[in-house]
Amino acid sequence: MDEETDTIRRNTPAARDIDEIDRRILGVLVDDATVSYAELGDRVGLSPPAAHERVKRLRRSGAIRGTAVIIDPKAVKKPLLAFVHIDTRGWGKTPELMAVSQYPEVEEIHTVAGDTCMLLKVRTEDTRALEGLLARLYETPGVTSTRSYVVLSTYLERPVQPGVTEKWPTPNHMSKPLY
Amino acid sequence: MDEETDTIRRNTPAARDIDEIDRRILGVLVDDATVSYAELGDRVGLSPPAAHERVKRLRRSGAIRGTAVIIDPKAVKKPLLAFVHIDTRGWGKTPELMAVSQYPEVEEIHTVAGDTCMLLKVRTEDTRALEGLLARLYETPGVTSTRSYVVLSTYLERPVQPGVTEKWPTPNHMSKPLY
DNA sequence: GATTGCCACGGAATTTAATACGGCCATTAT
DNA sequence: ATAATGGCCGTATTAAATTCCGTGGCAATC
Numbered sequence: 098m099d100e101e102t103d104t105i106r107r108n109t110p111a112a113r114d115i116d117e118i119d120r121r122i123l124g125v126l127v128d129d130a131t132v133s134y135a136e137l138g139d140r141v142g143l144s145p146p147a148a149h150e151r152v153k154r155l156r157r158s159g160a161i162r163g164t165a166v167i168i169d170p171k172a173v174k175k176p177l178l179a180f181v182h183i184d185t186r187g188w189g190k191t192p193e194l195m196a197v198s199q200y201p202e203v204e205e206i207h208t209v210a211g212d213t214c215m216l217l218k219v220r221t222e223d224t225r226a227l228e229g230l231l232a233r234l235y236e237t238p239g240v241t242s243t244r245s246y247v248v249l250s251t252y253l254e255r256p257v258q259p260g261v262t263e264k265w266p267t268p269n270h271m272s273k274p275l276y
Numbered sequence: 277m278d279e280e281t282d283t284i285r286r287n288t289p290a291a292r293d294i295d296e297i298d299r300r301i302l303g304v305l306v307d308d309a310t311v312s313y314a315e316l317g318d319r320v321g322l323s324p325p326a327a328h329e330r331v332k333r334l335r336r337s338g339a340i341r342g343t344a345v346i347i348d349p350k351a352v353k354k355p356l357l358a359f360v361h362i363d364t365r366g367w368g369k370t371p372e373l374m375a376v377s378q379y380p381e382v383e384e385i386h387t388v389a390g391d392t393c394m395l396l397k398v399r400t401e402d403t404r405a406l407e408g409l410l411a412r413l414y415e416t417p418g419v420t421s422t423r424s425y426v427v428l429s430t431y432l433e434r435p436v437q438p439g440v441t442e443k444w445p446t447p448n449h450m451s452k453p454l455y
Numbered sequence: 456g457a458t459t460g461c462c463a464c465g466g467a468a469t470t471t472a473a474t475a476c477g478g479c480c481a482t483t484a485t
Numbered sequence: 486a487t488a489a490t491g492g493c494c495g496t497a498t499t500a501a502a503t504t505c506c507g508t509g510g511c512a513a514t515c
Binding site: 115120123126127128129130131155158159160161162163164165166167168169170172173174175178180182190195198200201202203204205206207208209210211213216220225226228229230232233244245246247248249250251252253254255256257258259260261262264265274 | 294299302305306307308309310337338339340341342343344345346347348349351352353354357359361369374377379380381382383384385386387388389390392395399404405407408409411412423424425426427428429430431432433434435436437438439440441443444453
Binding site: 328 | 500501502504
């Protein structure tokens with residue numbers, strides 16, 4: 098481990114750019130991180146040690162933050178998904194509001210630009226539990242209003258994808274942006 | 277593998293309920309799915325084969341949907357996160373709209389109850405790419421309007437958590453719900 | 456209330472995969 | 486041109502996953 102840290106410090110402080118093979122590796126591991134390095138190497142056209150080396154580098158560089166099992170929300174009694182928009186007095190992010198991050202129902206907390214301040218993604222067992230969570234939010238100092246969007250059905254839900262998309266040309270009827 | 281399938285068919289069609297040890301196992305594996313069964317067993321108080329057996333059962337039952345690496349969005353050039361609300365004529369979910377699920381920028385597609393129809397979670401390289409995605413959405417037949425919430429900063433973002441929360445009592449000033 | 460079957464766990468053995476090492480080749484910088 | 490660097494492959498070693506079997510608790514049954 099020591100000489101690995103040295104390697105980082107010596108030549109690749111922020112790690113070099115992700116190339117096409119790296120993207121394919123990430124694509125495989127996002128779908129299934131349990132594949133062996135032998136199979137991973139086969140899929141991307143590398144030997145097992147080479148594939149291993151690249152994955153190790155992707156982990157070191159931070160491109161791969163970690164590995165996690167994907168849990169079925171229904172299996173842990175959290176079938177109800179909802180997005181909650183919160184308006185706050187001043188600029189949110191108070192300790193009281195951050196305290197909700199301790200609750201396992203809260204999966205995401207963002208601050209957003211637009212006609213709201215904060216955006217939460219939460220999963221609860223039922224509407225009663227969601228009501229309890231919203232009640233807590235209402236009682237939080239600084240919160241002026243909330244809006245909830247209860248998810249009826251989910252058609253797509255997946256981790257961050259490594260894929261790239263073709264750039265979109267400016268439509269003909271629009272002038273090109275300066276930048 | 278054959279006798280495993282038989283086992284499923286024979287006695288545990290939908291698998292038995294998740295118990296406390298299962299929840300602790302899921303809690304460990306959500307944080308880091310690369311731990312060995314030896315360490316996993318240590319953490320939850322089981323022998324390595326017993327831990328392995330339970331994880332295998334959690335996979336068979338579907339509680340564990342899979343294992344994925346967590347990718348840093350910035351590493352794959354998608355630093356810009358946004359939530360897009362779409363209003364549609366009729367009840368959305370047209371083939372044209374579902375086609376956007378093919379784009380790697382789109383991470384989630386939900387239909388929601390509330391004053392909107394569909395909700396998308398998208399990650400793009402920059403505002404130009406987001407503009408291109410929104411342009412595509414505008415041109416999709418049936419889409420009447422969209423609202424976008426660009427995320428300024430994210431304070432929490434994690435997979436589905438196995439943890440349970442204490443039930444919330446009905447506040448004193450509210451009458452108890454019938455159900 | 457005793458008994459019988461049934462899971463779940465633990466320990467040992469085996470097989471498989473992860474990891475480390477050395478050499479080769481291509482690319483790059485001097 | 487040449488030396489150095491980084492990335493890859495083949496092999497060897499080590500560690501972990503997986504299997505096998507015996508034991509014990511638990512529950513349903515008679």
